[in-house]
Amino acid sequence: MNSYLVIIVASLIVAWLLGILSNTMNTRALTPSLPEEFSDVFDAEKYRQSQAYTRASMRFASWNDTYTTAIVLLFIWGGGFHLLDQAVRALDLSALSTGLVYIGALALASGILNLPFETYHTFVLEKTFGFNTTSLGTFVMDRLKGLILTGVIGGVLVAAILLFFQKTGSYGWLYCWGFAVLFSLGLTYVAPTWILPLFNTFTPLKAGELRSALEAYAESAGFELTGIFVIDGSKRSTKSNAFFTGFGKRRRIALFDTLIKEMTTDEIVAVLAHEVGHAQLGHIKKRLFTGIVKTGAVFFLMSLFLDSHPLFDAFGIKQPSIYAGLVFFMLLYTPISLVMAVISNRMSRTHEYQADAFAASSTGHPDSLISALKKLSATNLSNLTPHPFTVWLEYSHPPVIDRIKALHSLRP
Ligand SMILES: [Zn+2]
CATH class of the missing domain: 3.30.2010.10 (Metalloproteases ("zincins"), catalytic domain)
Incomplete structure (x- = not known):
């Protein structure tokens, strides 16, 4: 059996198993008694609701993961990547258009296949717990606008990557890196005035x-x-x-x-202070810098695999192409991206504690932030007792109770 195929299939299954394990452990970690700290914002009924919400969300996540993983595995097993390649090549388009249609078709199919889960999430899960206020019209418009935006933004990015790798040979990854960084900085710059107001x-x-x-x-x-x-x-x-x-x-x-x-004025000031903390402590710059380095590393690694025949053999493709190589590399990248996510979540959790401490010291006391955090967890029915494994694997923010403990210890 092709060793790339073994790595890809194994890492898809491992990623799926880790998710299921985390969801199960998280559900089991729910404790029947309300943590004392929250007795002023949760009553017995609200606590029961928050646990029911965690249970339902974990079950939903497990089913969604299982469905997605099964579809990808079935697609690989059924030779889908090869069949799609033949179909797109039969259109006899230019090299660039062929690549765009191939990747676009995969992206569109994955969006459509996930639609039932998105619909269920908004109109059943979130509705059951009283969160959903999205009208059907807003939901449909969100999807349409998202589709157009992804088409335009993703289309430009993919077209540039394909062209750079095609035209600039072994330096392609450097051009891709430069372009992707400038492009995403540009998007961040225009997002507040051009993109977010669409939604x-x-x-x-x-x-x-x-x-x-x-x-x-x-x-x-x-x-x-x-x-x-x-x-x-x-x-x-x-x-x-x-x-x-x-x-x-x-x-x-x-x-x-x-x-x-x-929230009260003091609580909102504390929330702002936390966000200001991220900026003043250099977290935003650090995140930007690691993002840039990571993007470069991904493109460099990608360049090593784009003409690797065994990688194309793994999917039954006889005629290698940059666009298919790009897709296969992303599949091969699954285990690395999992490890990267764990590392970046850990960094982010450290930053959260630091921004909390900044807010406490710059507003003079930790109390407003503590009550803001408590109110947020009550409104959002947050899981107050997440399992440490779930925190390690998925949490970009520390559990609220740990943040509150850390804030208490800062009290003068
Ligand atoms: Zn934060």
């Missing part, structure tokens, strides 16, 4: 107590804030959140309307 309405936060408090905090922390916006998160869900978009002079903070409705 949500951003309204400048009106003058008043909250705005003054946020501006006063930003000034005291020496942080230049170009805009404070309210985003209509309630259009899709009752869950709440806050995030930064853009960078440099276009940096703005977006607060979910659901967050503003629930």
